Amino acid sequence: MEFPTIHTNIWDAVLAIPVVMILTELIKLFTTVPRFYLPTVAVIFGLAISIFYSHPGNLVAGIFMGFFYGYAAIGSYSSLKVTIETLRAKKEHKKSFD
Numbered sequence: 688m689e690f691p692t693i694h695t696n697i698w699d700a701v702l703a704i705p706v707v708m709i710l711t712e713l714i715k716l717f718t719t720v721p722r723f724y725l726p727t728v729a730v731i732f733g734l735a736i737s738i739f740y741s742h743p744g745n746l747v748a749g750i751f752m753g754f755f756y757g758y759a760a761i762g763s764y765s766s767l768k769v770t771i772e773t774l775r776a777k778k779e780h781k782k783s784f785d
Contacts, residue, residue, distance in 0.1 A: 692748075699741045699752070700759070707732045707760035726761045733757025 711729045714720055720728065733756030738749035741756075 699737075700756070703733065703736050703741065703756040704759045704763060706736060707756055708764055711760065711764070726757075729760045729764075730754060730757030733760060 707729050710732045711725055714728055715722070715725060730753070734750065734753030737753030737756055738746065742749035742752060
């Protein structure tokens with residue numbers, strides 16, 4: 688069995704990952720989905736974007752890249768959240784010594 692050739696470009700990732708993040712945030716804001724399901728929601732959005740938009744003619748490539756889109760959005764969100772929390776904690780720590 689040969690591995691499929693997956694054609695993607697930077698615009699797929701540059702657009703898909705922020706769209707997945709935004710859609711996941713909208714789900715978080717407007718529904719009562721428990722927070723521990725949100726990573727699964729992000730992967731589902733990533734799969735949908737990849738299968739139906741980025742790679743509509745190649746299901747294997749769509750699934751493969753969809754997982755990348757979803758997990759990249761999860762990692763980006765997590766990294767951003769930790770960075771903001773750390774900066775806020777440092778700011779509060781500095782204020783306590785002033």
